[in-house]
Amino acid sequence: MQRKVSGDASQRSAARQWPPLARFIDWEARIGEAAEAHGRLSHFAYEFVRFGVKQAWACLFGALLLALLIATHFFYPKGAALARYDFLVIAAVLIQLAMLLFKLETLEEAKVIVVFHAVGTVMEIFKTSVGSWIYPEASLLRIAGVPLFTGFMYAAVGSYIARCWRLFDFRFTRHPPVWVLGILSVAIYANFFAHHYVWDFRVILFAAAVVLIGPCTVYYRIWKTHRSMPLLLGLFLVALFIWFAENIGTFTAAWAYPNQRHGWQLVSAGKLGSWFLLMLISYTLVASLHRPSEIKIEE
Numbered sequence: 231m232q233r234k235v236s237g238d239a240s241q242r243s244a245a246r247q248w249p250p251l252a253r254f255i256d257w258e259a260r261i262g263e264a265a266e267a268h269g270r271l272s273h274f275a276y277e278f279v280r281f282g283v284k285q286a287w288a289c290l291f292g293a294l295l296l297a298l299l300i301a302t303h304f305f306y307p308k309g310a311a312l313a314r315y316d317f318l319v320i321a322a323v324l325i326q327l328a329m330l331l332f333k334l335e336t337l338e339e340a341k342v343i344v345v346f347h348a349v350g351t352v353m354e355i356f357k358t359s360v361g362s363w364i365y366p367e368a369s370l371l372r373i374a375g376v377p378l379f380t381g382f383m384y385a386a387v388g389s390y391i392a393r394c395w396r397l398f399d400f401r402f403t404r405h406p407p408v409w410v411l412g413i414l415s416v417a418i419y420a421n422f423f424a425h426h427y428v429w430d431f432r433v434i435l436f437a438a439a440v441v442l443i444g445p446c447t448v449y450y451r452i453w454k455t456h457r458s459m460p461l462l463l464g465l466f467l468v469a470l471f472i473w474f475a476e477n478i479g480t481f482t483a484a485w486a487y488p489n490q491r492h493g494w495q496l497v498s499a500g501k502l503g504s505w506f507l508l509m510l511i512s513y514t515l516v517a518s519l520h521r522p523s524e525i526k527i528e529e
Contacts (some may be wrong), residue, residue, distance in 0.1 A: 246356060247396050251287075251332045262453055277452045284452070288393040290334065291343070292386030294325050296475055303482035315369035315377035318484075322382040335389070338519060342392045343385035350384025351376065353422055360426050363487050366499075369478040383479070387472065387509070391516045398450035399524030402461070406442040408522070414438055418507045432507065439510055449525045456525060466514060469506040473497065476505070 246255065265276035286293070298321055306314045326343065329335035354376040358364060371378045394400070418435050425432070440462065449456035449465055477497050480490055489495055 239345075247336060255418040265430075281452050285299045288390050288397055290393075291325065291329065291389045292383075292475070295386055296478060298322075299479055299482045299484050303484070306526050313367065313369040315365065315367055315379060316371045319369075319371045319377065319380035322379050326382075339389055339392045342388040342516060342519065343382075346385040346388035346512065347381035349419070349511070349515075351378070351381040353384075354380050355417075356423055363375060363485050365485050366483065381483075384508075387512045388516060390468070391512055392519070394450075395516060398452070399456070400520075400522070401449040401456060402522045403447045403449075403525060404444065404445040405461075405524075408514065408517050410442060411510070411517065414442065415511045415514040418511055421507075422504075432503065435507060436503070439507075443510075465487065465508055465509050469502060469509045471500075472505045472509070473502045476501065518526060 235279065262276055262280070265272045298318055302314050302318065306317065310317075312320075326335075326340070330337075330340060351373065355374045358375050365372075365377050365380075367377075369377050414435070417438075418432075421430065421432055421435060443462045443465070444460070444462040447458050448461040449458045451457075480486060480497055481494050483494075487497065489498075
């Protein structure tokens, strides 16, 4: 479904949020106009490429971290004076600083990253203490056995959602109140800890998510028009891609689940549900900053 919104596309371009991209807005708009003038197939190809470029930009922080995991797995020298995990911590901090310095990231995105770093690190400390997964390599920059680079991996999820919100100019219909999502998120976070001691009530959490978010539609703008999909589907697709990334992370031996101690295996599909619930927490934190707005449709 397409929904037309008012205003010139180049004037509403999210690239204006990031100064290094702003200089290309008019040039890119001319390419789009030329593609549209050449017919529907050319127009579709242009929007397809534009969608991919926007997704790549939204994933920038997470993609750089994933690239570091892969590169250090294959090329980091064994027995180096600086442990691999410590190198990853320093590299992640430098990436963060560089993105702010070169205005590849906004201050709001940096704030999201700080919050997610704290939320993720606390959960990591608990989960490793009960044996949910391990970090097998030695390092100095860690808290209670958790290397500090792990917080940045959680932060990458929040960074992605925040950047997508701007890049795709998210609008909604039937969006649940953010405070209600906040209650659900607190319950989800509590269950990550409590299910080790009491009944795991994630089935109730999944049901609550369907009831609250199921009726909601998100409208996202690739170029001139807003297209739509169920918000619940969008969150699930993001969780699926995070699960793919987690498989890459465990393949690089950055961390390991109990069944991977003697050799790599595919991460259990059950973890996809955990990532979906974590996605809800991530989404709620970003939504609390951006405040979801209803779409205004130009008939």
